[in-house]
Amino acid sequence: MRGALAVRNLSKSYRGHPAVRDVTLDIAPGELVTLLGPSGCGKTTLLRLVAGFESPDVGSLSISELDMTSVPPHKRPVNTVFQHYALFPHRSVAGNVGFGLELRGLAPAEIERRVDQALALVRLEGLGGRGVHELSGGQKQRVALARALVLEPELLLLDEPMAALDPKLRHEMRVELKNLQERLGISFLFVTHDQDEALLLSDRIAVMDRGRIEQVDSPEALYERPRTRFVADFLGVQNLFRASVQDVGAGIARVATAGGLRLLAKDDGGYRTGAPVWIGLRAERVSLVERAANVLEGVIDDEIFLGDWTEWRVRTAGETVSVGEGNVLARDRSRGDAVTLWFPPEAVLRLDDGEAPA
Amino acid sequence: MSRERRTAALLLVPSLLLLLALFYLPQALLFAVSLGRRSAYGGVVRELSLDNYLRAREPLYLGILGRSLALATATTVVCLVAGFPVAWWLARRFPARFRSALVALIVLPLWTSFLVRMYAWIVLLRSEGIVNLALQAAGLPPVELLYNDAAVLIGQVYGELPFMILPLYVSLEKLDGALVEAAADCGASPTRAFESVVVPLALPGITAGCLLVFIPSLGAYLAPDLLGGGRSAYVGSLIQGQFAVARDMPFGAALSFVLSLVVLLLLLVFRRPLRAAQGLR
Numbered sequence: 001m002r003g004a005l006a007v008r009n010l011s012k013s014y015r016g017h018p019a020v021r022d023v024t025l026d027i028a029p030g031e032l033v034t035l036l037g038p039s040g041c042g043k044t045t046l047l048r049l050v051a052g053f054e055s056p057d058v059g060s061l062s063i064s065e066l067d068m069t070s071v072p073p074h075k076r077p078v079n080t081v082f083q084h085y086a087l088f089p090h091r092s093v094a095g096n097v098g099f100g101l102e103l104r105g106l107a108p109a110e111i112e113r114r115v116d117q118a119l120a121l122v123r124l125e126g127l128g129g130r131g132v133h134e135l136s137g138g139q140k141q142r143v144a145l146a147r148a149l150v151l152e153p154e155l156l157l158l159d160e161p162m163a164a165l166d167p168k169l170r171h172e173m174r175v176e177l178k179n180l181q182e183r184l185g186i187s188f189l190f191v192t193h194d195q196d197e198a199l200l201l202s203d204r205i206a207v208m209d210r211g212r213i214e215q216v217d218s219p220e221a222l223y224e225r226p227r228t229r230f231v232a233d234f235l236g237v238q239n240l241f242r243a244s245v246q247d248v249g250a251g252i253a254r255v256a257t258a259g260g261l262r263l264l265a266k267d268d269g270g271y272r273t274g275a276p277v278w279i280g281l282r283a284e285r286v287s288l289v290e291r292a293a294n295v296l297e298g299v300i301d302d303e304i305f306l307g308d309w310t311e312w313r314v315r316t317a318g319e320t321v322s323v324g325e326g327n328v329l330a331r332d333r334s335r336g337d338a339v340t341l342w343f344p345p346e347a348v349l350r351l352d353d354g355e356a357p358a
Numbered sequence: 359m360s361r362e363r364r365t366a367a368l369l370l371v372p373s374l375l376l377l378l379a380l381f382y383l384p385q386a387l388l389f390a391v392s393l394g395r396r397s398a399y400g401g402v403v404r405e406l407s408l409d410n411y412l413r414a415r416e417p418l419y420l421g422i423l424g425r426s427l428a429l430a431t432a433t434t435v436v437c438l439v440a441g442f443p444v445a446w447w448l449a450r451r452f453p454a455r456f457r458s459a460l461v462a463l464i465v466l467p468l469w470t471s472f473l474v475r476m477y478a479w480i481v482l483l484r485s486e487g488i489v490n491l492a493l494q495a496a497g498l499p500p501v502e503l504l505y506n507d508a509a510v511l512i513g514q515v516y517g518e519l520p521f522m523i524l525p526l527y528v529s530l531e532k533l534d535g536a537l538v539e540a541a542a543d544c545g546a547s548p549t550r551a552f553e554s555v556v557v558p559l560a561l562p563g564i565t566a567g568c569l570l571v572f573i574p575s576l577g578a579y580l581a582p583d584l585l586g587g588g589r590s591a592y593v594g595s596l597i598q599g600q601f602a603v604a605r606d607m608p609f610g611a612a613l614s615f616v617l618s619l620v621v622l623l624l625l626l627v628f629r630r631p632l633r634a635a636q637g638l639r
Binding site: 052 | 541542543547548551
């Protein structure tokens with residue numbers, strides 16, 4: 001299938017330091033997959049392995065069902081948008097976009113036609129004659145995009161393309177990029193450390209940590225059901241507790257946190273009686289109400305005002321729990337107030353700690 | 359005039375004075391001498407004639423100038439071809455923390471007098487020299503290595519190589535590696551990426567290196583004299599000979615101006631294509 005990427009057990013070390021460890025990943029044709037993770041997690045190395053700028057120590061990769069493991073970068077059907085764009089300073093905008101077409105030996109008239117087409121695609125009509133140094137950051141990024149797209153890659157690689165843009169422009173470019181990808185139907189492999197960007201753009205997100213892919217899922221699934229402690233933490237799950245499973249039955253698991261808190265969790269089939277487990281709880285899933293299943297008595301310890309909502313840190317008998325409350329509904333509370341908090345069993349997340357086998 | 363510009367002008371005064379006293383004034387005197395005539399005892403008879411310049415057009419001297427141009431060109435080409443990989447490796451492959459030490463090693467030979475280093479080459483190349491002794495030990499016949507054009511080229515390349523490597527190193531170190539990767543990404547083979555990205559972006563360094571090697575090589579005197587044995591005449595030896603041996607100062611002065619003129623002409627000729635290559639495409 002044109003545009004499919006298959007990465008199999010790929011590993012790469014630099015002088016004994018593993019950068020990518022046993023990574024397996026598939027991208028379907030036309031899919032936009034994001035590699036998300038903190039700096040140093042191996043996401044850029046994985047991208048460079050796909051581009052061919054690095055060669056793997058172990059493993060294989062194929063693009064459009066052709067083995068590319070030892071094919072040099074200039075012969076791979078992929079193009080890259082580099083982090084700092086890497087535009088050729090000695091060439092004009094049109095010279096940059098047309099470079100790959102020149103290498104393919106196309107006729108000058110044909111090159112000009114396709115360069116104009118590509119510049120129109122990224123809304124830079126008429127700027128072909130400009131020098132690269134005359135462009136703004138956003139324009140440079142569009143030129144880099146045009147230079148990659150004009151070659152009609154089967155898979156487009158983007159290495160933190162928004163990192164150098166200011167926040168407002170970044171948001172506009174995300175929307176534009178997403179539209180462009182849907183219109184062209186090209187597979188995208190997108191590297192970012194920004195979870196909002198990943199959630200907005202992706203069909204699927206691969207969260208990476210220390211060279212491994214921790215979880216690959218749709219943005220919704222990843223947000224609602226992070227599977228490991230690292231993923232939950234990276235996606236902003238505020239409450240993370242070490243716990244052990246007391247007993248499982250009737251679709252409900254009873255867990256006790258290390259601090260002695262007893263919680264009910266909806267059993268997803270992964271809870272084992274007596275086994276240690278990590279528990280995650282999104283602050284916005286916790287309500288301050290009178291009575292229900294997970295009802296905790298506590299005292300407000302800290303207040304973090306976040307604009308639309310407030311995060312209350314409530315000291316209970318066991319753990320301190322973060323509680324999010326929209327400010328539209330906010331009642332008059334302050335530090336030291338005694339409250340009862342409640343959350344439904346579905347909100348209690350069971351997490352592997354990333355060390356124990358899943 | 360603004361305050362800053364006045365300060366800048368004032369700061370320029372010492373160096374301008376120095377240049378005037380030690381370069382332009384002697385050049386002017388030399389030019390005056392070149393218009394004169396040799397007296398019977400090697401002095402200068404003041405005249406205003408172009409006879410010396412017309413004499414420089416004689417086939418004998420044009421041939422010598424041609425040999426010097428050939429030597430300078432060969433030296434520049436060999437230095438460029440030999441120096442580029444060294445500069446590339448130094449600037450882009452070698453661990454950064456050892457780089458300055460290696461650059462110092464490249465400059466180190468310049469701490470020793472050029473004359474001494476030329477004598478060292480004589481020790482290496484002469485018929486009972488180290489190279490020939492080694493050949494003999496290996497049971498091979500000795501080779502005539504010294505006092506020919508090849509020896510002159512070896513000495514000249516050896517002497518000028520650092521002046522090629524350093525400017526190349528500076529421009530290659532500044533080259534963004536992502537640009538080479540971007541070229542490969544667009545489908546350029548390593549050779550094409552080198553031609554279309556590395557060379558144009560390293561052109562300031564290449565130009566500087568070539569000028570720094572070519573100009574001194576054109577007037578080279580020590581290597582041709584010591585390693586060439588003065589057997590084959592180059593412009594440098596010719597000029598030296600006019601002053602020291604033939605005692606024809608006016609002709610020597612005229613020859614040195616002809617040499618400067620040749621350099622100036624070459625710079626003018628090559629300026630356009632260099633600018634074009636550096637400019638936008």
